[in-house]
Amino acid sequence: SENHGLGGQLMRATWTIAKREILSFFMSPLAYVVLTAWLLWQGAIFFLFCFFVAGSPPGSGSESDPLRMLFGNTTLFFVPLLVFVPVLTMRLLAEETRQGTLETLLTAPVTSVSVVLGKYLAALVFWCALWVPTLMYVWLTSRFGDVDWGRLGATYLGIFGVGAYYMSVGLLMSSIAKSQIVAAVLTFMSLGGLFVLGVFQFMPLDDGTLEMVRYVSVWQHMQGFSSGIVDTRYLAYDFSLAALGVFLAIQVLEIRRTEA
Numbered sequence: 001s002e003n004h005g006l007g008g009q010l011m012r013a014t015w016t017i018a019k020r021e022i023l024s025f026f027m028s029p030l031a032y033v034v035l036t037a038w039l040l041w042q043g044a045i046f047f048l049f050c051f052f053v054a055g056s057p058p059g060s061g062s063e064s065d066p067l068r069m070l071f072g073n074t075t076l077f078f079v080p081l082l083v084f085v086p087v088l089t090m091r092l093l094a095e096e097t098r099q100g101t102l103e104t105l106l107t108a109p110v111t112s113v114s115v116v117l118g119k120y121l122a123a124l125v126f127w128c129a130l131w132v133p134t135l136m137y138v139w140l141t142s143r144f145g146d147v148d149w150g151r152l153g154a155t156y157l158g159i160f161g162v163g164a165y166y167m168s169v170g171l172l173m174s175s176i177a178k179s180q181i182v183a184a185v186l187t188f189m190s191l192g193g194l195f196v197l198g199v200f201q202f203m204p205l206d207d208g209t210l211e212m213v214r215y216v217s218v219w220q221h222m223q224g225f226s227s228g229i230v231d232t233r234y235l236a237y238d239f240s241l242a243a244l245g246v247f248l249a250i251q252v253l254e255i256r257r258t259e260a
Contacts, residue, residue, distance in 0.1 A: 078218065161234065
């Protein structure tokens with residue numbers, strides 16, 4: 001029962017921190033600037049893809065699907081994330097460090113685990129908030145064409161998997177950095193490096209190297225999911241990296257706790 005009590009205390013502390021982070025984010029102008037910019041970008045490229053598909057000859061193949069093109073079949077999906085993810089995650093712990101409130105938080109009767117998990121839960125809420133408006137494009141497509149709901153479900157599962165590890169990388173960099181700008185730059189460089197590594201799948205490589213590059217390529221992940229293929233290897237990769245990022249962020253906070 002003692003373990004159960006500790007688990008309940010951890011969950012309550014985690015939820016309290018997550019709720020505080022979510023409320024502070026959505027009460028700030030930053031949230032609405034980010035969401036507005038994201039909506040404008042997504043709306044523009046969805047219109048572009050619809051225009052392209054409308055001009056394609058009938059029976060040109062499954063690639064001529066605006067939803068599939070929107071969700072990971074072009075660089076227009078990935079490149080904006082290299083900007084939006086750092087902006088969403090940079091304040092999670094770096095802002096606490098800059099304001100001097102992280103030391104107070106770490107000396108409070110809460111564990112580093114609950115602090116990091118609470119911040120990470122909030123980050124996942126931010127990530128999901130980016131994608132909820134895209135359901136409008138699904139609705140529009142269903143009104144004027146056919147939607148493969150199984151493939152769409154696989155696509156959103158892939159998006160969540162990518163977000164799970166993208167946001168953990170941002171959280172880790174925010175725990176290391178002492179300012180939001182540094183956290184954003186570190187996140188951009190980390191995610192940019194992973195994205196560039198995946199681009200090597202289009203290079204002439206031997207089979208073993210090509211298989212390894214495809215396994216770590218977020219591009220390859222989303223091409224599979226947007227085709228309706230749920231590859232558990234990719235999910236394992238996404239959630240393993242997410243767990244690693246959260247674990248390392250906890251270790252960083254533990255070091256800071258001993259120094260506080």
